[in-house]
Amino acid sequence: MSEFENYRPYWPETVIFWGAGTTKPLHMKTTKDLGRAFQALAEASDGEKEKKIRNAIDEVLPKANEQIRSEMCALLKLIDSDFQVQDEEAMRILEIPETRARHLKRLYDWRAVKLVIERCPRNQDHQFSLDDLYNLLDVHIQSQKGIEVEERFITLDRLISARRTLDMLTQLMHAIGYTELIHNPETLPLYQHYHQFAKLLAERMTDEGLLRATETDFDERRFYLFSYAVISMNWDPIFLWLIFNAHKELNSKKECPSIGSPPQPMKLFNDLAHFIAVRNVEGKKPFAWFPMNETAVQQLNDEEYLTGRRVRIGKFYFPHGCHGFRQCPKCGKLTFYLGNEWLIDSPSLFPPQILPSLSPRMPRSLEEKEAMDAGIYDAVQCIHCGTITETHHTAITMQTQFKAVQPSFIQEIQNDMKVALENARHIIFAGYSLPDDDFIGRIILSARRKMDSEKVKCSVIGFDRDAEDKWMYGEHLKNYFQSHENSGLTNTCRRVAGIFGEKNVRAYGAGFPNVFMKNGKADKEKVEEMMRVW
Secondary structure (H helix, E strand, O other), X not given: OOOOOOXXXXXXXXXXXXXXXXXXXXXXXXHHHHHHHHHHHHHHOOOOHHHHHHHHHHHHOOOOOHHHHHHHHHHHHHOOHHHHHHXXXXXXXXXXXXXXXXXXXXXXXXXXXXXXXXXXXXXXXXXXXXXXXXXXXXXXXXXXOOEEEOOEEEOHHHHHHHHHHHHHHHHHHHHHHHHHHHHOOOHHHHHHHHHHHHHHHHHHHHHHHHHHOOOOOOOOHHHHEOOEEEEEOOOOOHHHHHHHHHHHHXXXXXXXXXXXXXXXXXXXXXXXXOOOEEEOOXXXXXXXXXXXXXXXXXXXXXXXXXXXXXXXEEEEEOOOEEEEEEEOOOOOOEEEOOOOOOOOOOOOOOOOOOOHHHOOOOOOOHHHHHHHHOOOOOOEEOOOOOOEEOHHHEEEOOOOOOOOOOOHHHHHHHHHHHHHHHOOOEEEEEOOOOOOOHHHHHHHHHHHHHHHOOXXXXXXXXXOOOOOOOEEOHHHHHHHHHHOOOOHHHHHHHHHHHXXXXXXXXXXXEOOOHXXXXXXXXXXXXXXXXXXXX
């Protein structure tokens, strides 16, 4: 008999893919929505340019206030060589000096974006895919070659500027969407339901911790790791922010449950899979706040010491980066921006943007003040070395088929995520359609190897107007496939079933937030049904 035992480190049983379908009810634009918006703006720049581009902005951003739409129009004209004669007017609206205007024109090139869009293939509705646009840019950028569009040659440096422009506009669109969300009396109550969902998840992890505290040591992974992890395929920080706030509320309660002997309060935090420095949310200086990680947790949970608390953490991954990630151009390290106040509807949750209306202009240092005085309204100071970062230093990765070398922190996040996914027993595809993405596809396929010994269960949450407010299994799900051949939910389920097998897939078609709502509020039993390893 061997003296050795199998080593199987604990990982969360459930992994949630959090996709754009989850926040679409909050009017946050999906990839398809972004593609349509960019196409509308690009096509409006031809013909009677002056009127058409403003009309297109009104169409694309109907809920945005007048000042934001005026500034967006001015920005597009400033970075479009077709409108050079109107630079002074754009500078006046954007409240920037000539030096800043020249800097923006060097960084961004809307004219190049419009030309590359002309080369993109169209579907039967004359719509192009944003993925195709990025693929077209990336294949030429990585091969270090320009591209010809209708006898006009676009050089490599302009292609790089065009890609940078798309990244910047994507951030702007989502920042505008969030601003509309928290000021819209229709969407704000819905957003508060999402917060209730996050609170129910936190309460679930508290109950789980109390149970596991009786079964294992506090410095063991089975105790301190949540039974669920989140893989956010969205670039926005909304879900993480709601979870952070839910944990903060529970941790601050006087009746916070205690465990151990002598009893110590049990607190909930998150592990972002990399030692990320978050810009202190309520600080007056750009100091760093470091979220929990396993190293700190094991020290705090050592039962030989009275540390004043025992801690549990949940894994939260941003494999494609986040709008709040700023990579310093000097030291290369990451600063994570999450606003200036602990409010679920914090108006400063998104980093300051190029548009003055979308910058809180609340500098925390002399360097930030000087940058903003010079019209750099998107300035955020690097926590580590003090260098000023701007929008184009945001670390986000697009789901294209041509992957560039990723920053080290993105690689580390993806590595940790890969192991979590390979060890999951239950994968929830929440508003995520499993598109053709080589990286995610490889990881999903590698998770399949668990099927030989232990089946991986999959829950697909999508939206179909004809679907009922209940989970579909087995024959019921097959009948739905047959009667709804072309629905997005059917297509996603079939992609997942192609990897994990039909009998291991269930589906819910009433979408978000209905999957966790009952009688007009977030419901504990529905959350339990969603999360359980069925």
